[in-house]
Amino acid sequence: MSLSSNPSVPASLGDDQATYPLSFTLNGKPTEAQVHPLSTLLEVVREDLRYTGTKGACHEGECGSCTVLVDGVPMNSCLILAPQAQGAEIVTVEGLADGETLDRVQEAFLACGAVQCGYCTPGLLISAKAFLEKCPDPTPEEVRKGMEGNICRCTGYMKVVDAVVQAAKSSKGGCHAE
Amino acid sequence: MFYQPKTVEEALAIKAELGLGARFVAGGTDVVVQMKKGRLSLERVIDLSRLGDLTEARLEDDVCYVGALCAHRTLETWPIPVLADAARQVGGPQIRNRGTVGGNVGTASPAGDVSVALLALDASIDLMSVRGTRTLPLREFFVGVGKTAIEPDELIVGFRFRRPKASGFYKNGKRNSVAISVVCAGASVWEDGSVAIALGSVAPTPLRLTGTEAFLRERGLGAEAIAEAARLATEEVRPITDHRASADYRRAVSGIAVSRLLTQLQGGAHVALV
Numbered sequence: 278m279s280l281s282s283n284p285s286v287p288a289s290l291g292d293d294q295a296t297y298p299l300s301f302t303l304n305g306k307p308t309e310a311q312v313h314p315l316s317t318l319l320e321v322v323r324e325d326l327r328y329t330g331t332k333g334a335c336h337e338g339e340c341g342s343c344t345v346l347v348d349g350v351p352m353n354s355c356l357i358l359a360p361q362a363q364g365a366e367i368v369t370v371e372g373l374a375d376g377e378t379l380d381r382v383q384e385a386f387l388a389c390g391a392v393q394c395g396y397c398t399p400g401l402l403i404s405a406k407a408f409l410e411k412c413p414d415p416t417p418e419e420v421r422k423g424m425e426g427n428i429c430r431c432t433g434y435m436k437v438v439d440a441v442v443q444a445a446k447s448s449k450g451g452c453h454a455e
Numbered sequence: 456m457f458y459q460p461k462t463v464e465e466a467l468a469i470k471a472e473l474g475l476g477a478r479f480v481a482g483g484t485d486v487v488v489q490m491k492k493g494r495l496s497l498e499r500v501i502d503l504s505r506l507g508d509l510t511e512a513r514l515e516d517d518v519c520y521v522g523a524l525c526a527h528r529t530l531e532t533w534p535i536p537v538l539a540d541a542a543r544q545v546g547g548p549q550i551r552n553r554g555t556v557g558g559n560v561g562t563a564s565p566a567g568d569v570s571v572a573l574l575a576l577d578a579s580i581d582l583m584s585v586r587g588t589r590t591l592p593l594r595e596f597f598v599g600v601g602k603t604a605i606e607p608d609e610l611i612v613g614f615r616f617r618r619p620k621a622s623g624f625y626k627n628g629k630r631n632s633v634a635i636s637v638v639c640a641g642a643s644v645w646e647d648g649s650v651a652i653a654l655g656s657v658a659p660t661p662l663r664l665t666g667t668e669a670f671l672r673e674r675g676l677g678a679e680a681i682a683e684a685a686r687l688a689t690e691e692v693r694p695i696t697d698h699r700a701s702a703d704y705r706r707a708v709s710g711i712a713v714s715r716l717l718t719q720l721q722g723g724a725h726v727a728l729v
C-alpha cells in the first residue's frame with residue numbers, strides 16, 4: 278500500500294527538496310512564504326521575511342532572544358519548524374508598537390535603561406509583554422520567575438526587572454521601581 | 456517530507472506506513488535541538504500539533520488523565536504537587552508553553568522531570584497504533600537512555616494515574632532555571648498507604664525505587680523507617696559521573712531527596728520542595 282493509495286493518508290506536503298507554502302499572520306498582516314519543511318520559524322521570519330528584530334543566538338532554546346508570540350503565547354521561534362506555524366498568529370518585536378507609539382514595555386525599557394547592546398531586548402520585550410498579560414501587577418520576584426527564559430549578557434537583570442515592574446505601573450517617564 | 460495530520464487516525468495511518476522512517480514532532484523542543492546539533496536526521500516529520508484531542512487533561516477525584524500533547528504549562532497549576540512542581544521547573548516559560556508531556560516521556564531522558572513525576576504517580580501510558588490500543592505501566596516503558604518500549608507504528612496517547620493523598624517533587628540543578636536536573640525526585644502516597652518514589656538522572660532511565668517502596672510498605676512512614684529508606688535509596692540508584700555532577704554526589708543527593716520528600720509526606724501535606 279503506498280501513501281497515495283491509502284485514503285486516510287493525506288498527500289505529503291512536499292518531497293525532500295520541495296518547499297511548502299506557509300500562510301500565517303505576522304504582526305497582524307496575512308503573510309505567505311515558501312519554506313523548507315525543516316527550516317525554523319526564526320529562520321523564516323528573519324531571513325526570508327526580513328523581520329530582523331527577532332534575534333537568534335543559541336538556536337537551542339536556552340537564551341530566549343528568538344522569543345515570539347504564537348497565538349498570544351511566548352515561544353522560542355528557533356525550536357518551531359516553520360510549517361508548524363501554518364495558520365498561527367505570530368507577533369515579533371516589530372508588532373509591539375502601534376505605529377509611532379511604543380508599547381508600555383518598550384517605554385519602560387527606555388526609561389529604566391534596560392538596554393545595552395540590545396541583542397536580547399526583542400526577546401525580553403516579547404516575554405515581558407506576555408508576562409504582564411498573565412500577571413498584571415507583579416512583584417520583582419514574580420518578574421524574575423516570569424522572565425527566567427531570557428538571558429542578557431550585558432545589561433544584567435536589575436534594570437530589566439525594574440522596567441517590567443515599571444511597565445506594570447504603566448506610567449511613562451522615570452523609573453520608580455526599586 | 457512534512458505531514459500534518461488533522462486526526463489521530465490519519466497520524467496512525469501515516470506512521471504505520473512509514474514506521475521508523477518518520478518521526479513524530481510535538482513541541483519540537485527536543486527534536487529540533489537534536490536536529491540542529493546534527494544528532495538526528497528528520498527526513499520525514501509527522502507534526503502532531505493539529506491533534507487537539509490529545510491536549511486534553513482531566514483532574515478527577517479518582518483517576519486523572521493527561522493527554523500526550525498537554526503542554527507543561529497546563530500542569531503548572533494542578534493541585535498535584537509532584538506534577539505541578541515538575542512542570543513548573545522544566546526549562547523556562549517559553550519551553551513550558553511549547554514542550555509537551557508526551558514529548559518529555561517520548562525523549563526518555565534519564566533527567567526528564569515530568570517523566571519522573573509521572574513515574575512517582577505510578578502512572579500508566581496509553582499507546583495506540585492502527586493495530587489497536589494498549590496500556591503499559593510507565594515504569595515498563597523506559598528501557599534505556601533515549602530508548603522506550605514503543606513500537607515503530609505507535610503513538611503516545613496519554614497517561615493515567617490514581618490521584619494521590621499527598622505528593623512532592625524535588626529538583627537539584629546547576630542553576631535555578633533552564634537547567635537540566637542533576638538529581639530530581641518525586642514521591643506520592645495514597646489513601647491505602649501505598650507509596651511510590653521515582654528519581655531522575657541517577658540511572659539510564661527515570662527510576663522507580665521499588666525496593667525502597669517495598670520496605671516502606673512493611674514499615675510505614677515513621678522517622679526511623681524514613682532514615683532507613685533514604686539509605687536504601689542511595690543503594691538502589693545507579694548514577695554515573697558526568698560533566699554536571701559526580702556519581703557520589705548524585706548518590707548522596709538521592710538519599711537527601713528521599714528523606715525530605717518522605718518527611719513531608721508523612722504529615723500528609725501537599726509539599727513543594729525546590
Ligand SMILES: Cc1cc2nc3c(=O)[nH]c(=O)nc-3n(C[C@H](O)[C@H](O)[C@H](O)COP(=O)(O)OP(=O)(O)OC[C@H]3O[C@@H](n4cnc5c(N)ncnc54)[C@H](O)[C@@H]3O)c2cc1C
Pocket residue numbers: 337338339478479480481482483484485486487488503523524544545546547550553554555556557558559560561562566567568569570609610611612633634635636
Ligand atoms: C532550553 C531547554 C530546557 C529544557 N529543560 C528541561 C527541563 O528542565 N526538564 C525536562 O525534563 N526537559 C527539559 N527540556 C527538554 C524538553 O523541553 C522536554 O523534554 C519536552 O517535554 C519535550 O516535549 P516536546 O513536545 O517538545 O517533544 P518533541 O521534541 O516534539 O519530541 C520529543 C520526542 O518524543 C517523541 N514524541 C513526542 N510526542 C510523541 C507522541 N505523542 N507519541 C510518540 N512519540 C512522541 C518525538 O518523536 C521525539 O522523539 C528542555 C529543553 C530545552 C530546549
Ligand code: FES
Pocket residue numbers: 332333334335336337338339340341342343344353354355356
Ligand atoms: S536562539 Fe532561540 S532560544 Fe536562543
Ligand code: FES
Pocket residue numbers: 391392393394395396397398428429430431432433
Ligand atoms: S543588552 Fe546586550 S545581551 Fe542584553
